[in-house]
Amino acid sequence: xxxxxxxxxxxxxxxxxxxxxxxxxxxxxxxxxxxxxxxxxxxxxxxxxxxxxxxxxxxxxxxxxxxxxxxxxxxxxxxxxxxxxxxxxxxxxxxxxxxxxxxxxxxxxxxxxxxxxxxxxxxxxxxxxxxxxxxxxxxxxxxxxxxxxxxxxxxxxxxxxxxxxxxxxxxxxxxxxxxxxxxxxxxxxxxxxxxxxxxxxxx
Amino acid sequence: xxxxxxxxxxxxxxxxxxxxxxxxxxxxxxxxxxxxxxxxxxxxxxxxxxxxxxxxxxxxxxxxxxxxxxxxxxxxxxxxxxxxxxxxxxxxxxxxxxxxxxxxxxxxxxxxxxxxxxxxxxxxxxxxxxxxxxxxxxxxxxxxxxxxxxxxxxxxxxxxxxxxxxxxxxxxxxxxxxxxxxxxxxxxxxxxxxxxxxxxxxxxxxxxxxxxxxxxxxxxxxxxxxxxxxxxxxxxxxxxxxxxxxxxxxxxxxxxxxxxxxxxxxxxxxxxxxxxxxxxxxxxxxxxxxxxxxxxxxxxxxxxxxxxxxxxxxxxxxxxxxxxxxxxxxxxxxxxxxxxxxxxxxxxxxxxxxxxxxxxxxxxxxxxxxxxxxxxxxxxxxxxxxxxxxxxxxxxxxxxxxxxxxxxxxxxxxxxxxxxxxxxxxxxxxxxxxxxxxxxxxxxxxxxxxxxxxxxxxxxxxxxxxxx
Ligand code: SF4
Numbered sequence: 001x002x003x004x005x006x007x008x009x010x011x012x013x014x015x016x017x018x019x020x021x022x023x024x025x026x027x028x029x030x031x032x033x034x035x036x037x038x039x040x041x042x043x044x045x046x047x048x049x050x051x052x053x054x055x056x057x058x059x060x061x062x063x064x065x066x067x068x069x070x071x072x073x074x075x076x077x078x079x080x081x082x083x084x085x086x087x088x089x090x091x092x093x094x095x096x097x098x099x100x101x102x103x104x105x106x107x108x109x110x111x112x113x114x115x116x117x118x119x120x121x122x123x124x125x126x127x128x129x130x131x132x133x134x135x136x137x138x139x140x141x142x143x144x145x146x147x148x149x150x151x152x153x154x155x156x157x158x159x160x161x162x163x164x165x166x167x168x169x170x171x172x173x174x175x176x177x178x179x180x181x182x183x184x185x186x187x188x189x190x191x192x193x194x195x196x197x198x199x200x201x202x203x
Numbered sequence: 204x205x206x207x208x209x210x211x212x213x214x215x216x217x218x219x220x221x222x223x224x225x226x227x228x229x230x231x232x233x234x235x236x237x238x239x240x241x242x243x244x245x246x247x248x249x250x251x252x253x254x255x256x257x258x259x260x261x262x263x264x265x266x267x268x269x270x271x272x273x274x275x276x277x278x279x280x281x282x283x284x285x286x287x288x289x290x291x292x293x294x295x296x297x298x299x300x301x302x303x304x305x306x307x308x309x310x311x312x313x314x315x316x317x318x319x320x321x322x323x324x325x326x327x328x329x330x331x332x333x334x335x336x337x338x339x340x341x342x343x344x345x346x347x348x349x350x351x352x353x354x355x356x357x358x359x360x361x362x363x364x365x366x367x368x369x370x371x372x373x374x375x376x377x378x379x380x381x382x383x384x385x386x387x388x389x390x391x392x393x394x395x396x397x398x399x400x401x402x403x404x405x406x407x408x409x410x411x412x413x414x415x416x417x418x419x420x421x422x423x424x425x426x427x428x429x430x431x432x433x434x435x436x437x438x439x440x441x442x443x444x445x446x447x448x449x450x451x452x453x454x455x456x457x458x459x460x461x462x463x464x465x466x467x468x469x470x471x472x473x474x475x476x477x478x479x480x481x482x483x484x485x486x487x488x489x490x491x492x493x494x495x496x497x498x499x500x501x502x503x504x505x506x507x508x509x510x511x512x513x514x515x516x517x518x519x520x521x522x523x524x525x526x527x528x529x530x531x532x533x534x535x536x537x538x539x540x541x542x543x544x545x546x547x548x549x550x551x552x553x554x555x556x557x558x559x560x561x562x563x564x565x566x567x568x569x570x571x572x573x574x575x576x577x578x579x580x581x582x583x584x585x586x587x588x589x590x591x592x593x594x595x596x597x598x599x600x601x602x603x604x605x606x607x608x609x610x611x612x613x614x615x616x617x618x619x620x621x622x623x624x625x626x627x628x629x630x631x632x633x634x635x636x637x638x639x640x641x642x643x644x645x646x647x648x649x650x651x652x653x654x655x656x657x658x659x660x661x662x663x664x665x666x667x668x669x670x671x
Binding site for chain 1: 217218222223224226228230231237238240241244249251254255257258260265266278280281283284287319321323324329330331345346347348349350352353356357358359361363395396399400426429431450452456459460463495516517519520523613614615622632634635636637640641
């Protein structure tokens with residue numbers, strides 16, 4: 001997994017609520033069998049008109065936000081389908097951090113497993129950031145995972161919460177499966193006990 | 204004193220250590236063609252095996268055509284994805300219920316139908332509507348592809364406990380108000396983020412009175428309220444449903460299983476973190492008007508007035524939804540005409556759903572301006588509906604009678620709404636573009652969808668003149 005320690009970058013505001021994973025990566029792009037190459041399809045139906053030309057009024061097409069790596073979004077971000085293509089496409093497009101008042105559970109987990117950092121801040125703080133970025137597209141934030149802080153280097157500094165273990169994994173880029181397999185003997189013991197109860201035999 | 208969720212959760216903890224998520228054992232892992240290829244690829248790269256191929260079951264559903272499945276797929280990329288699943292299942296020893304099998308169907312219809320879904324189990328699948336299986340008192344939820352790989356390799360998941368949320372629905376459901384309306388009503392009440400971080404337990408007399416099919420419809424849409432999972436305590440109906448199914452326990456094992464399942468319901472006096480109570484008598488058929496499942500109204504109501512919004516952000520969200528859906532604020536629901544009716548999806552494609560829709564359709568004909576299709580949840584349901592005479596009713600009424608698959612629920616195959624087309628759909632998501640770019644989805648029950656197909660616009664199915 002990609003490590004995440006400190007990241008500084010410019011932001012883009014997408015202040016809609018309940019942005020679902022069908023918007024983040026529409027289903028016509030789920031048929032690929034790779035993990036990479038989804039960036040060009042990110043928010044496809046919002047970014048491009050039916051004839052494939054870029055839509056002028058969608059914020060990700062606004063040249064002032066080109067190169068942004070932090071997405072500021074509305075509440076309940078990435079609800080809906082479990083598709084991990086959502087974090088894959090966001091990362092492939094260049095995002096490393098998403099800041100929103102709340103996230104859907106599956107997306108939150110999927111992101112952490114890919115080195116994309118979802119940060120939950122108060123709705124008022126997120127609204128403030130949205131306005132700050134709209135007013136100044138060069139507005140830059142620094143996210144420090146070691147200390148769990150987000151700052152603009154001036155007036156705005158907030159700390160955020162993240163599960164300690166998840167933070168540890170991200171800071172060190174640890175592989176979940178490798179860690180779980182350290183407990184392989186315990187899993188085998190559990191399976192032996194399960195077999196002795198006769199429960200859930202599927203044959 | 205423990206809740207149903209606490210009991211299932213605790214009994215599946217393999218390993219626990221302070222400061223870390225627990226390792227949860229997975230009893231049943233279901234896979235399909237869309238979210239698994241990268242997971243198998245990960246195993247291959249790391250030289251890992253599937254730890255418990257006997258607990259892993261695959262079928263194809265998302266990308267397949269539901270018309271002429273014997274012809275080569277029109278979409279070569281979908282064909283490649285299905286082919287990849289075949290190769291992966293073969294290489295890793297996983298049982299695949301392919302297109303040529305009568306058991307094939309939507310993964311969440313297939314599992315229960317085969318008796319794979321059992322009370323007290325933990326069930327995961329790379330698909331958010333895995334919550335469907337909670338209808339049996341199983342802890343079932345959707346996972347991402349990295350987690351699919353983790354389960355394939357270890358038969359466990361790293362998990363933290365969720366909170367307990369009790370939703371009670373008591374009272375008698377009026378005729379024409381179905382399980383779909385219960386769950387749409389609940390989501391309307393608590394919102395699409397209302398259950399985030401929680402596992403919902405549905406209880407109360409109205410839930411108990413539902414068939415297992417109806418309970419699956421309710422649990423299916425738990426994810427649309429943001430819940431980790433939704434569950435319902437197993438009871439006699441659950442056991443009755445399971446008995447004799449291919450993977451259900453047999454003989455002495457059956458008796459032992461039933462005794463164990465009987466210990467699962469929540470203990471009297473167990474505490475929940477959150478509770479909501481709903482009176483079934485207040486429910487009506489619901490119709491969604493917007494682009495989120497929480498944007499719904501009762502059939503007797505009008506779509507909302509924008510000035511009712513709670514704050515600026517909700518107003519903007521509503522305005523966008525109105526524009527996308529091509530509706531006017533305060534418009535009456537029964538004045539909304541439709542172009543397409545879709546009866547199918549893991550929410551509403553089981554035999555009971557088809558029976559209800561057929562009862563409405565019987566003796567009528569689909570409106571000349573509407574294209575209507577029925578997509579059974581599995582090939583077995585398709586056959587049963589043909590044997591019961593339901594297929595004939597639909598075909599005589601002018602509905603297309605399809606093969607099993609997800610079809611227009613997510614429109615990954617050829618069944619796609621055209622830009623601006625309006626659809627009465629029994630599926631679970633009305634997101635922008637879900638059924639096709641520019642397509643407008645209104646979520647309803649199977650009876651409501653059938654009635655709209657016939658009249659060409661939404662009607663209150665409680666007033667329907669049945670011709671049976
Ligand atoms: S029917 Fe729809 S919601 Fe259900 S599994 Fe298929 S695509 Fe997902």
